[in-house]
Amino acid sequence: MEFIDSILASDNYAFIGFILIGVFILWFLPAMLALAFNRKHFKYILLACIPAGFSLIAWGGVLVWATTGKAIGKYANKANSETET
Template sequence: MEQFLTTLQNLTFIQYATFIPLFLIIYFIPTILAYFFNKQNLKIIAIANVPAGFSMLIWFALIIFSITGNASDKLLKKLKLKNNETKQA
């Protein structure tokens, strides 16, 4: 940890200008993915993303939730349609 802090202290302005946006993009990947895949839960994921970034386990769980939100809804709709078709036949 000390080596990381020392490295951060020795960065130049250009390196900071590159590091900070990249860090924020990586930190907020669950929110970015939710914007594209799970808009109905975007606010919840964005709020949960702030403290979740400190815990890798919760951060990965948020990534999975942000990607599978609409996929699970679509899968449930398909299953309901298939069940209705088999009942009608």
């Protein structure tokens, strides 16, 4: 805690800004990944990132949700095509 207090008490605003940008990127990492992997649910994932950032378990769940979008659809389509033949 003393380390955080010393950073906030210093006049190194560039470092504080860098830390805040890093936290913002990590907080919304699932939403950024959803743009590539699960674009269909991007809005919901973006909204879920806001409260999920307070819990590592919830944030991990949103991260899994963001990265498994196309994989689930791909395997579901593959299973449907195999059962039709």
